Amino acid sequence: MRYGEVGYNLEIDLATGNIERVETDPKILETHLGGLGTSVKLHWDRVPANVGPFDDENMLIFSSGVLNATPAFSANRTVVTFMSPESGLLAYPMMGGFWSAELKYAGYDKVILNNKSPKWVYIWINNDKVELRDASHLVGKGALETQDAIRRELNQPNAQVAAIGPAGEHRCFTASIEQGRSSASRLGGGAVMGDKKVKAVAVRGSKDINLFDGEAFMKEMKEMMAYINFRNTNPIPDVMTILSGIGSPQEMVHTDESWHTENFMWGNARTRRRGFWDEKVAVEWPRGQLEGIKRLISCMNCPQHCGALISYRDTPRYMAKCFGKLTYAMAAYVDNMDFAWRALQRATEYGFDSFSTPQILAFAVELYEAGILTDKDFAAGPNYPACPSDNEGRFLWLMDRVAHREGIGDVLADGVYQAARRIGNGAEAFDHNTIKKHEQLPLKLGTLDPLYYLMYATNEKISITQIEGNWPQGAFPTMEQREKFVEDWPQLPDPSWKQWLLEWEPRGEKGIPFFPTADICSVIVDWMEMLHNIDDACCVCAGMSSFCLKPPYHIHNYPKIIRAATGLDVDEAGLKKIVNRSRNLHRALNNRRGMSRKDEKPPADHWKRRWPELEENLLSTYYKFKGWNDDGIPTRERLHELDLDYVADDLEQRGILKNG
Amino acid sequence: MAKIKKIVKTIKVDADKCNGCRGCEIVCSAFHSTPRYSGINPARSRIQIIRHPLKDIWLPVFAGEYTPAECMGRETYIIDGKEYDECTFCRATCPSRDIFKEPDSGLPLKCDMCEDDPPREKPMCVEWCLNEVLTYEEREEEVEESQEAQDVEIGLKAMMDKYGPDKIADALARMAQKGQQ
CATH class of the missing domain: 1.20.5 (Single alpha-helices involved in coiled-coils or other helix-helix interfaces)
Structure with missing residues (x-):
């Protein structure tokens, strides 16, 4: 019997319609755990290095993790993996919601989609019965509309459906996969799904998931419950509101957005608007937010309220979470929540990543203002009117064009990096906020932060919100605050690290960019990344773990929870080794696809004050700490330690690993 | 018939507070698995969240009595502008719908308030709902003795x-x- 995991994957060949239930090797739990870990292994084993995002062989995997469908709080993520059309690398956006638990109850850990369907289909998984069903009547429908239409036609109100909207159908590089209030958004999974002509994957299950030691498991969860209750009533003092709690950022709960609106950049990551949150806005925006929110909601088995049902005036209802409530308004320079709610509704139905897409649209506006795009690009087309001249109308018009790849939208749909190069004529200079061809959060700051430098530069996620987390974002101004913060910090792997926080000053010799030192930064960044990797193998929401300060899940309780769930006899060192193995395999996979040190660069204007020598030293020190060579390739020694000699052989044969 | 004292156990449901997480379904199925907590399957849960997210309906309903026949008629409710499907508030295990039945055998499930020896302070679903949707209450009533x-x-x-x-x-x-x- 398998515990925690199901032990079966569903393999579908979309070209032939062949569907198989395949038992997985029980050993894989010991070597790669599950979730992202085992998915990376499948991509390494099966997808040749030269496969492009829209090639038949670009496998698309929907994966649960070892803790989904158990009583583990907030274990509700689905990790979607594929070669990204934007970055060309192995992407792994994740969504919360209810889908992955349902998949496990249906009897599968993963759904693996191979090749392409000749016609539009959706996949219906109902325990042992799995069908490819005609989806021609759903083409053109919104992502949320599609989910409801499928539930209705199957007469299955409790089926969980992950669907794409028109953006995915048209292979927009920032197309998301939407599911209820959640979405797997980053790096274009929706485009790969659309390329395979899969409109949706619906799932319903009524089978058991077994726990190895249920009593021990519930004991761990009971302790966690007490801590969650404690944290929900005792926010961390001296940090900004959004960081004081647990859960994904409680953007639907909090209405004071002075921090985001004044510190994040407006437009195409361009303008900081200090003083924006004045007396008038401080009344109007919270009122607009509350007017739109019908109810606060969560994902599977999570007590938090990160999401909301949005019911705003005459706008069709939808669900939202996180920072999406502000990204469109801020990118369009529209100063009201009315536009924010309306734009987000449209974007949700189109199935767009609400981090990248607003920047693409703002980028187009900038190019127009700079005369690089002209009235011709904004003229009427055969099926659509000319672009309105007001900010709101122009932004929605651009969104429509991108979603359908019409006119200039066809170019913009490839993302800022690619579009800038296709447009040329100086457009490249406006691509100032991408890393590895992927749009970043609209942040432009003053002094280089060494911790953030490493996170931005090196993580395979290429999305800071899922790299950072457990270490405070900045030094506390007073020693009293620092002492207060460290006195109750059991999540830290080693109590001696507290000293670094105590010494850390907002400025001066013991401040950024010189402190924490390169050596200390390496330890801290590696720790934060490792936690994310454990979360991603278990499919626990980072909001309850790696993404927040003093979280319920940490390196000290994770091994006990995993052991009670799966029976895997693992301690802290053993768990670290497993996720390190997967992490290095992921890096090697991306190295094999051409990624190396040359690509590990935050945007040039991310910080105003840069220290090129210090940055090179940071990177070299961190590479060394990770067991990577100067090019950012895992060394043979490192790979050998992790039982990945076959990876070292492969990289050497390809000439990628030279001085390892 | 003789009068006896009976403890009436009630779970008060404040549905407006429900965030729809279904943790109650998970722990209910865990508690009732054998050995205890060895298996999880919300389809076996004796509490089900009736969910229609876009209609703003998240309604916890507990499994009640088994009935071999459907009702002669059905009812729908509209409350605060929300229309609830037929039988939404009904707790019976009945042929008209597939909830509150063991998925393998089709045998009926019924909430037993997590009876245990020694008795639990409150049912699992109540204990694990951190949003105070479910409140457990006991009161004593005099009733006629009957064989259950x-x-x-x-x-x-x-x-x-x-x-x-x-x-x-x-x-x-x-x-x-x-x-x-």
Whole structure:
């Protein structure tokens, strides 16, 4: 019997319609755990290095993790993996919601989609019965509309459906996969799904998931419950509101957005608007937010309220979470929540990543203002009117064009990096906020932060919100605050690290960019990344773990929870080794696809004050700490330690690993 | 008939507070698995969240009595502008819908308030709902003494309704014979 995991994957060949239930090797739990870990292994084993995002062989995997469908709080993520059309690398956006638990109850850990369907289909998984069903009547429908239409036609109100909207159908590089209030958004999974002509994957299950030691498991969860209750009533003092709690950022709960609106950049990551949150806005925006929110909601088995049902005036209802409530308004320079709610509704139905897409649209506006795009690009087309001249109308018009790849939208749909190069004529200079061809959060700051430098530069996620987390974002101004913060910090792997926080000053010799030192930064960044990797193998929401300060899940309780769930006899060192193995395999996979040190660069204007020598030293020190060579390739020694000699052989044969 | 004192156990449901997480379904199925907490399956849960997210409906409903026949008619409710599907508020295990039935056998499930020895302070679902949707209350009432159907009896009754008394009698006879061999 398998515990925690199901032990079966569903393999579908979309070209032939062949569907198989395949038992997985029980050993894989010991070597790669599950979730992202085992998915990376499948991509390494099966997808040749030269496969492009829209090639038949670009496998698309929907994966649960070892803790989904158990009583583990907030274990509700689905990790979607594929070669990204934007970055060309192995992407792994994740969504919360209810889908992955349902998949496990249906009897599968993963759904693996191979090749392409000749016609539009959706996949219906109902325990042992799995069908490819005609989806021609759903083409053109919104992502949320599609989910409801499928539930209705199957007469299955409790089926969980992950669907794409028109953006995915048209292979927009920032197309998301939407599911209820959640979405797997980053790096274009929706485009790969659309390329395979899969409109949706619906799932319903009524089978058991077994726990190895249920009593021990519930004991761990009971302790966690007490801590969650404690944290929900005792926010961390001296940090900004959004960081004081647990859960994904409680953007639907909090209405004071002075921090985001004044510190994040407006437009195409361009303008900081200090003083924006004045007396008038401080009344109007919270009122607009509350007017739109019908109810606060969560994902599977999570007590938090990160999401909301949005019911705003005459706008069709939808669900939202996180920072999406502000990204469109801020990118369009529209100063009201009315536009924010309306734009987000449209974007949700189109199935767009609400981090990248607003920047693409703002980028187009900038190019127009700079005369690089002209009235011709904004003229009427055969099926659509000319672009309105007001900010709101122009932004929605651009969104429509991108979603359908019409006119200039066809170019913009490839993302800022690619579009800038296709447009040329100086457009490249406006691509100032991408890393590895992927749009970043609209942040432009003053002094280089060494911790953030490493996170931005090196993580395979290429999305800071899922790299950072457990270490405070900045030094506390007073020693009293620092002492207060460290006195109750059991999540830290080693109590001696507290000293670094105590010494850390907002400025001066013991401040950024010189402190924490390169050596200390390496330890801290590696720790934060490792936690994310454990979360991603278990499919626990980072909001309850790696993404927040003093979280319920940490390196000290994770091994006990995993052991009670799966029976895997693992301690802290053993768990670290497993996720390190997967992490290095992921890096090697991306190295094999051409990624190396040359690509590990935050945007040039991310910080105003840069220290090129210090940055090179940071990177070299961190590479060394990770067991990577100067090019950012895992060394043979490192790979050998992790039982990945076959990876070292492969990289050497390809000439990628030279001085390892 | 004699009057006896009875503890009435109630779970008060404040549905407006429900964030729809379904943790109650998970822990209910865990508690009722054998060995305890060994298996999870919300389809076996004796509490189900009736969910229609876009209609703003998240309604926890507990499994009540088994009934072999559907009602003669159905009802729908509209409350605060929200239209609830037929039978939404009904707690019965009945042929008209597939909730509150064991997924393998189709046998009915019924909330037992997590009866345990020693008794629990409150049912699992109440304990694990961190949003105060569910509140457990007890009160004492005087009622007429009556014989309550036991678990085996309820199960057998359901089997008889499904297969007919003859088949059940045959099966029992066969099993008894095998037991003697």
